[in-house]
Amino acid sequence: MKFRMNPVYKKELKISVRTVRMAMIILGYNAVLALIGLLSFYFTFNYSFNNNIDYSGILQIYLILAVIEFGLVLFVVPAFTASAISGEREKQTLEILLTTKLKPSQIIFGKLLSSISSTLLLVFSSLPILAIVFSIGGIRLFDLIQLMLFCVTTAIFVGSIGIFFSTCFKKTVPSTVFTYGSIILLVIGTLAIIAVSYMIGVRNYDNLYSASSTMIEYNPPGVGHAINLLLINPAVSLLALLSKQFGSPSYLSSLLSHYGKTNTVIFDHWYAISILIQMLLAVVLLCISVRTLDPLKNKK
Amino acid sequence: MLEIQGLYKHYGKFTALNGLNLELKKGELFGFVGPNGAGKTTTMKIVSGLLNADAGDVFVDGINIRKDKKKLKEKIGYMPDFFGVYDNLKVVEYMEFYASIYGIEGKPAKKLIYELLELVNLSECAGNYVDGLSRGMKQRLCLARCLIHDPELLILDEPASGLDPRARFEMKEILRNLNHKGKTIIISSHILPELSQMCSTIGIIQKGTMVLKGTVEEIMQQMNVSNPLLIQVVEGQDKVISLLKRNPFVENIAIKGSNYSIGFKGNKVEEANLLHSLIENDIRISSFFRQEGTLESLFIQITKEEEGEKIEV
Structure with missing residues (x-):
């Protein structure tokens, strides 16, 4: 059977990639990343104290670049997806598409793919810059591939949020507001919920503790299993991935054990479970x- | 080709379609006429699979559109009352996009696209961006897009709206051409004189009900009966009034000089009898004819009525 590319995806790619703008964005983005990488290199090697080079500084380059890639995916993909369907509505082309042989699922997937493709193109194009860390070691090719796959899954996740709101709203403005609102809620809101719940718990515990006449060990409660809410937070997933790659689960464990308690299976496989x-x-x-x-199906 | 049975559609308390019935044969060019909010676009959207009806059935070439959407989409070509084009695509790319939706790609797609662009007189603009096309050109491009999968039924909502007379004429010619090629076409428009010249049948919808449907000739004949009979008398004016008053089909008489405008409810035979009796009574007549009606006057007459009374033709 002959493979046929999704027509919506093909059309969107044609529109977005054929312009000089896209090439310039890729050039600019990689230039900034390269500058950050080279500066980090320069400072690591030229400003070493006592002639001791801190090779862990190189890992910091990887960390910085990984966070930039993640931030790019997290905040650029929604900009495309939040207008994907509502934009078609505003251009009055959606109704026409719906009278053609295209299934709604083809329209949705075509739009999602095209929206995340441009961002992922930026991410993948920066792979050689990320590979800068290979010159010293500490990060394997597999780790880099894992980071790229993480960017892909994050793009799909935040992209689907954008597509969802874009389908729900007729106009792009409310769709964009709700999409970014949801992403902020996911990344900062979930952490804030845990932190606030924790603080309320600690305050209540403090009141009880101070009122108690018997001497007991001060052991404020965490938020318990509610900490698992962070499984939907892509930033925590990145933290879990980097902790795993750096061979130091301390970042993630300090966060989880400080605020709550989680099942060891979930903790050990936090990254995989959260992605799932x-x-x-x-x-x-x-x-x-x-x-x-x-x-x-939608309207009667 | 198209059968609509008892179609109902409500938007909240507003009744858009109130038991609409319509039947179109293959190869018909049907003019769908009605005031704003009468239910034309709603009907077209339901037939195109863009809206669900509250009740009733629609069959396109025997296919119940509720049951087989896939087949429906192969049979119909829908053109809404707006362009719906991608400005940042070239004309040929726009067509290629829709061709690829129907699995037409490569050389066959190119050949088909150029044939269709030729049909709508746009072959010279194939390499132009859609953005740079005039309204008329965009409208014709949309029509070409509708034809990409060779649908049997074309549903065109106000295809000539906002076009200048030249562009309207071109659109009319293209539609006639398509109709001659065997396409069944439903076309809604407010430009009634053009519809009456172009369409084989016309239906007038009001408040979601078809109040009149028939061939253009049938409709004209029906409306002519309600038009006045105009007589110009050269000699014997003194006898005219008494003679007219005796005729049972004469309802009213208006006189302006030697011109008589008569409300006459009779048919062609009774008209001939009246003319004969006038001549027999030595009245010399220079002209005797029924005032020609237009679709526009009929449309205004029907849509003026508070409640749409169904007139069978």
């Missing part, structure tokens, strides 16, 4: 979007 949950959420959001887009 985020992908499941993405599938659910995309399925709802497909259903919402289908004119005959």
Whole structure:
């Protein structure tokens, strides 16, 4: 059977990639990344104290570059997806698409793919710059591939949030506001919920503790299993990935053990489980979007 | 080709379609006429699979559109009352996109696209960006897009709206051409004189109900009965009034000099009898004819009525 590219994806790619703008964005982005990488290199080797070079500084380069890549995916992909369907509505082309042989699922997936492709192109194009860390060691090719795959899954997750709101709203402005609002809620909101719940718990405990007449060990409670809410937070997933790659689970464990308690299986496989949950959420959001887009299923 | 049975659609308390029935044969060019909010676009959207009806059935070439959406989409070509084009694509790319939706790619797609662009007189603009096209050109491009999968039924919502007379004429010619090629076409428009010249049948919808449907000739004949009979008398004016008053089909008479405008409810035979009796009574007549009606006047007459009374033709 002949492979046929999704027509919506093909059309969107044609529009976005053929312009000089895209080439300039790739050039600019990689130039900034390269500058950061080279500066880090320069400072690590030229400003070493007592002639001792701190090779762990090189790992910091990887960390910085990984966070930049993650930030790019987290905040650029929604800009494309939040207008994907609502933009078609505003251009009055959606109705026409729905009368063609295209299924709503093809429209949704074409739009999602094209929206995340441009960002992932930026991410993948920066791979040689990330590979700068190979010159010293400490990071393997597998780690780099893992980081790229993480960027892909994050792009799908945040992209599906954008697509979902873009399908729900007729206009791009509310769709964009709700998409970014949801992402901020996911990344900062979940942490804030845990932190606030923790603080409330500690305050209550402090009141009880001070009122207690017997001498007991001060051991404020955490938020318990509610800490697992962070499984949907892509930033925590990145933390889990980097902790694993650096061979030091201390970043993640200090966060989790300080605020709550989690199952050791979940803790050991936090990265994999969180990605799985985020992908499941993405599938659910995309399925709802497909259903919402289908004119005959959605409205009576 | 198209059968609509008892279609109902409500938007909240507003009734858009109130038991609409319509039947179109293959190869018909049907003009769908009605005031704003009468239910034309709603009907077209339901037939195109963009809206669900609250009740009723629609069959396109025998296919129930609720049951087989895939087949429906192969049979219809829908053109809404707006362009819906991608400005940052070239004309040929725009067509290629829709061709690829129907699995037409490569050389066959190119050949088909150029044939269609030729049909709508846009072959010279194939390499132009859609953004740079005029309204008329964009409209014709949309029509070409509708035809990419060779649909049997074309549903065109206000295809001539906002076009200048030249562009309207071109659109009309293209639609006639398509109709001659066997396409069944539903076309809604407010430009009634053009519809009456172009369409084989016309339906007038009001408040979600079809109040009148028939061939253009049938409709014209029906409306002519309600038009006045105009007589110009050269000699014998003194006898005209008494003679007219005796005729049972004469309802009213208006006189302006030697011109008589008569409300006459009779048919062609009774018209001939009246003319004969006038001549027999030595009245010399220079002209005797029924005032020609236009679709526009009929449309205004029908849509003025508070409640749409169904007139069978």
